[in-house]
Amino acid sequence: MADEALSAGTVARRLGVAVTTLRTWHQRYGLGPSEHVPGHHRRYTPADLARLETMRRLTANGVAPAEAARWAVQAPDAALPAPAPAPAPAPGPGPRIERRGARDGGGATIPVGRSGPAARGLARAAMRLDSNAINEVIDRAIRTDGVVTTWDTLLRPVLAGIGERHAATAALIEVEHLVSRCVSEAFAAVVRAHAPHGPPRILLSCADEEQHSLPLEALGAALAETGIAHRLLGARVPVRALLEAVNRTGPAAVVLWSQTRSTADPTQLTALLAGPHRPLLVFAVGPGWRADSLPAGVVRPVDLAEALSLAAAVRDSLDQPAAG
Amino acid sequence: MADEALSAGTVARRLGVAVTTLRTWHQRYGLGPSEHVPGHHRRYTPADLARLETMRRLTANGVAPAEAARWAVQAPDAALPAPAPAPAPAPGPGPRIERRGARDGGGATIPVGRSGPAARGLARAAMRLDSNAINEVIDRAIRTDGVVTTWDTLLRPVLAGIGERHAATAALIEVEHLVSRCVSEAFAAVVRAHAPHGPPRILLSCADEEQHSLPLEALGAALAETGIAHRLLGARVPVRALLEAVNRTGPAAVVLWSQTRSTADPTQLTALLAGPHRPLLVFAVGPGWRADSLPAGVVRPVDLAEALSLAAAVRDSLDQPAAG
DNA sequence: TACGAGTTGCGTCGATTCATGCGTCGATTT
DNA sequence: AAATCGACGCATGAATCGACGCAACTCGTA
Numbered sequence: 270m271a272d273e274a275l276s277a278g279t280v281a282r283r284l285g286v287a288v289t290t291l292r293t294w295h296q297r298y299g300l301g302p303s304e305h306v307p308g309h310h311r312r313y314t315p316a317d318l319a320r321l322e323t324m325r326r327l328t329a330n331g332v333a334p335a336e337a338a339r340w341a342v343q344a345p346d347a348a349l350p351a352p353a354p355a356p357a358p359a360p361g362p363g364p365r366i367e368r369r370g371a372r373d374g375g376g377a378t379i380p381v382g383r384s385g386p387a388a389r390g391l392a393r394a395a396m397r398l399d400s401n402a403i404n405e406v407i408d409r410a411i412r413t414d415g416v417v418t419t420w421d422t423l424l425r426p427v428l429a430g431i432g433e434r435h436a437a438t439a440a441l442i443e444v445e446h447l448v449s450r451c452v453s454e455a456f457a458a459v460v461r462a463h464a465p466h467g468p469p470r471i472l473l474s475c476a477d478e479e480q481h482s483l484p485l486e487a488l489g490a491a492l493a494e495t496g497i498a499h500r501l502l503g504a505r506v507p508v509r510a511l512l513e514a515v516n517r518t519g520p521a522a523v524v525l526w527s528q529t530r531s532t533a534d535p536t537q538l539t540a541l542l543a544g545p546h547r548p549l550l551v552f553a554v555g556p557g558w559r560a561d562s563l564p565a566g567v568v569r570p571v572d573l574a575e576a577l578s579l580a581a582a583v584r585d586s587l588d589q590p591a592a593g
Numbered sequence: 594m595a596d597e598a599l600s601a602g603t604v605a606r607r608l609g610v611a612v613t614t615l616r617t618w619h620q621r622y623g624l625g626p627s628e629h630v631p632g633h634h635r636r637y638t639p640a641d642l643a644r645l646e647t648m649r650r651l652t653a654n655g656v657a658p659a660e661a662a663r664w665a666v667q668a669p670d671a672a673l674p675a676p677a678p679a680p681a682p683a684p685g686p687g688p689r690i691e692r693r694g695a696r697d698g699g700g701a702t703i704p705v706g707r708s709g710p711a712a713r714g715l716a717r718a719a720m721r722l723d724s725n726a727i728n729e730v731i732d733r734a735i736r737t738d739g740v741v742t743t744w745d746t747l748l749r750p751v752l753a754g755i756g757e758r759h760a761a762t763a764a765l766i767e768v769e770h771l772v773s774r775c776v777s778e779a780f781a782a783v784v785r786a787h788a789p790h791g792p793p794r795i796l797l798s799c800a801d802e803e804q805h806s807l808p809l810e811a812l813g814a815a816l817a818e819t820g821i822a823h824r825l826l827g828a829r830v831p832v833r834a835l836l837e838a839v840n841r842t843g844p845a846a847v848v849l850w851s852q853t854r855s856t857a858d859p860t861q862l863t864a865l866l867a868g869p870h871r872p873l874l875v876f877a878v879g880p881g882w883r884a885d886s887l888p889a890g891v892v893r894p895v896d897l898a899e900a901l902s903l904a905a906a907v908r909d910s911l912d913q914p915a916a917g
Numbered sequence: 918t919a920c921g922a923g924t925t926g927c928g929t930c931g932a933t934t935c936a937t938g939c940g941t942c943g944a945t946t947t
Numbered sequence: 948a949a950a951t952c953g954a955c956g957c958a959t960g961a962a963t964c965g966a967c968g969c970a971a972c973t974c975g976t977a
Contacts, residue, residue, distance in 0.1 A: 441834075442830065616965075
């Protein structure tokens with residue numbers, strides 16, 4: 270693979286920095302050619318270049334150089350705020366539930382489609398308002414399949430089914446509340462069970478006016494499951510309060526959830542990026558956000574799993590005096 | 594060079610306090626970086642951080658800052674005075690652990706009045722959005738004093754203080770949300786911990802449009818603690834949904850919570866009594882209800898303890914063959 | 918009940934320290 | 948000969964420093 274060995278000057282020109290800077294980065298941060306004999310010329314392989322590219326993109330987004338370098342060294346291809354967001358339309362992670370079939374009983378049932386027996390069982394327990402049974406099902410599912418899978422294949426379908434019924438029949442409000450509560454509690458239990466390592470560096474918050482916090486709680490539980498500490502603000506967080514929280518706690522990353530388009534005001538993201546304690550990374554998560562209206566420097570994971578892996582990348586970044 | 598030399602700002606963010614506070618702690622209590630040349634930047638080693646962490650934990654538990662600092666300086670890894678430390682008498686109904694030195698003040702704080710050190714610690718933890726500390730304090734309080742006492746002497750005062758501040762300054766919304774969530778989770782944990790004996794015969798529900806469900810959750814947790822199973826519907830339960838739930842589950846008693854007068858529509862109570870599956874007992878709980886407007890046959894406990902004892906009475910009466 | 922004293926967290930201000938990108942210089946590599 | 952190397956130093960803006968003061972809270976006392 271040595272057919273591409275770029276010289277220092279070439280790389281420098283490509284990145285738009287001075288040659289000296291490359292040398293500085295090498296000796297200050299260890300961010301240089303993987304194999305380099307002191308005294309000899311530096312030869313950058315494509316991998317090295319990718320690392321430098323990461324460094325450049327991070328710093329271009331305001332990340333402190335020292336931290337950006339650390340990040341670049343250990344996660345060369347870390348997903349980053351791409352200047353041109355992927356042309357993914359915004360269908361949202363809305364679970365496409367088959368509303369047909371699933372005939373379960375005579376009266377008012379919850380359509381869960383082909384989401385497996387557990388979902389049907391959960392739906393039945395919900396209809397009975399049997400919180401014990403609900404808890405049991407959820408707990409077992411989480412214990413068996415983990416938070417992410419449980420959320421995607423069990424909870425979200427059932428909640429969506431309830432919501433659908435609720436929208437159609439204007440009934441089942443109690444059921445919806447009860448299940449939401451149980452889910453929320455289950456997630457909380459997960460968080461409590463997994464003692465977080467260090468201080469929470471990730472802040473989860475709903476967008477202003479956004480009422481649905483369950484998906485965020487799912488993310489929080491998934492994070493906890495992975496051993497990543499976080500802070501969850503909850504639903505309906507005004508922008509001012511969010512900024513205040515960011516200012517007070519200085520998180521490395523902020524996740525802002527928006528369920529519906531009406532709550533997806535990009536201004537909030539802009540405000541986050543412009544605030545005094547600018548977070549390293551800002552995530553816009555949820556079906557509400559429109560990819561084309563996001564300000565530059567905002568990452569938009571498409572589902573829980575992606576958000577999780579991105580957050581894990583954040584975790585790996587140790588903090589150190591940040592300047593610049 | 595120390596592999597980890599955290600700057601003042603980083604440490605401050607980690608702890609959830611302002612940078613200025615770190616400096617203040619240093620010069621007031623001597624709680625600073627072990628080696629620090631005046632005029633130069635402070636560099637906190639892991640050991641220093643541990644000391645500060647101790648400080649944080651102690652203050653979160655209500656210890657006066659001055660004393661907490663003294664403690665932290667000489668015993669960096671001091672274990673929490675959790676179960677029964679020497680200088681702490683039994684925190685009975687009068688949690689007057691130490692009458693002096695528990696002052697508080699400064700900046701945006703939460704007024705808790707003379708509600709004991711635990712309340713102060715909780716308020717402090719809340720201000721720094723430290724959910725771990727919040728959980729810790731609440732859990733210990735519940736474990737030590739039980740749900741009712743904890744609610745009356747710790748949680749309600751603090752929540753009221755936050756609400757007061759919030760109403761006055763329009764700030765602290767995040768704090769309010771976070772604490773509410775933690776309280777809710779703590780109650781849920783209590784309910785989960787105490788496996789209910791039989792089928793739930795008591796239904797707890799918020800009045801229509803009523804958003805505050807925390808007091809109800811407190812009642813639910815207290816019931817669970819006493820071994821009484823219950824069903825909790827949650828906030829904002831429309832009358833139709835309530836009746837539907839009563840109809841489906843046929844509870845022996847229904848508790849309807851109203852926080853403010855605007856949600857205390859007596860019609861709901863009347864509807865309950867007139868429904869097909871008339872509950873044995875209907876409770877109207879909460880400050881919203883007006884005694885003179887309640888329909889006949891509705892009981893109105895004045896506080897959590899009374900509601901609890903009445904509910905216990907219900908449970909006992911169920912053991913006897915009820916004459917109808 | 919009201920009031921003053923003591924505590925305490927934190928905002929502000931001018932001065933200083935630090936991190937960082939890059940220019941320069943003599944020696945070495947290509 | 949051109950490019951680069953390692954070392955050194957400089958300019959600049961962000962972060963921090965120390966000092967001061969404020970405001971809010973609690974508690975003892977009148």
